[in-house]
Amino acid sequence: MDVRATLPMTPTLDLLDLNVCYAYTHAVRLLSLDRVTPFWPDLGLRIDDVEAVKAAARRCVRAEIAIEALDEEERDYEAMIAVHIAAFLADVERTQGTAAAAQIRAWIEERYFVLDRLPDWRTMWQVLVVWLSRRKEHRVARFGLPLDKIAKLLQIARAWAETEEALDRRIDEAEALPLEGWDAEAYAAYRGDDADLSPLTGLSQHLVALEFERTWGAIQRMLGPAEMKALERWGQAEVMAHMETISPHAAWIPPEGRSLS
Numbered sequence: 255m256d257v258r259a260t261l262p263m264t265p266t267l268d269l270l271d272l273n274v275c276y277a278y279t280h281a282v283r284l285l286s287l288d289r290v291t292p293f294w295p296d297l298g299l300r301i302d303d304v305e306a307v308k309a310a311a312r313r314c315v316r317a318e319i320a321i322e323a324l325d326e327e328e329r330d331y332e333a334m335i336a337v338h339i340a341a342f343l344a345d346v347e348r349t350q351g352t353a354a355a356a357q358i359r360a361w362i363e364e365r366y367f368v369l370d371r372l373p374d375w376r377t378m379w380q381v382l383v384v385w386l387s388r389r390k391e392h393r394v395a396r397f398g399l400p401l402d403k404i405a406k407l408l409q410i411a412r413a414w415a416e417t418e419e420a421l422d423r424r425i426d427e428a429e430a431l432p433l434e435g436w437d438a439e440a441y442a443a444y445r446g447d448d449a450d451l452s453p454l455t456g457l458s459q460h461l462v463a464l465e466f467e468r469t470w471g472a473i474q475r476m477l478g479p480a481e482m483k484a485l486e487r488w489g490q491a492e493v494m495a496h497m498e499t500i501s502p503h504a505a506w507i508p509p510e511g512r513s514l515s
Contacts, residue, residue, distance in 0.1 A: 262344040263355040267363050269336035277367040278339045279318055280456050283444065285358070286311035287453065288437050289428045296461055297361060301354050310345035312436055314338045319443045369463040370456075375511060378504045380466050382489045383473075384418060385496075387411035397491070398484035406476055407485070414469040418462060425458045474514045482512045 267274045317338040347355035489505030
């Protein structure tokens, strides 16, 4: 008998790493919120009993709130919250099965944690591709891109701009919902003394990063090495013209960003 099969689901990343710990607590908080439930399919989550998972997530968030309320000398935040994150995954596994718990763990560790730490060039190009959607073909052609590729590139850019706008609109609609029940409790704890804070900021950034992966993949598949270099030159010129405090190097595309291979 494989003893591992009898062990409860646990995180595979080190929860004593503050970045990992924060990724887990932020992701679990999102899963606990009623206003986030409609976004679960966008996150790639397919769970039969969403309410049971939300209940487990809320137990974890309440534990985090209690830990935060402790005096500093009593609080070993990472070690203490790690116990409750493990309990959250074990709860999901017990009520929904191993596949469901593994699905949530994979989303947090392989998607939420990774996309929360995107390199700066990716964040810059999320903006630049929106700008590209508003540019004329001849302005882009000056940098060495062939016209047939520019036409396709502008189609991709316009689709991305529409996607980002639609995501922003959905987030705004979720934020506008009345704060009541658990969401009111969770928001109050998250905001503390700053009423402008919102846990949905992290959701918005995550959804944008998820969608932009697909957009950038389409650009990578379409452009060859020389054409990608030409696009980079266009991006650097845009930064120089419109972002006075930012170096054009911010639009540099590293080797791993130039092709899918």
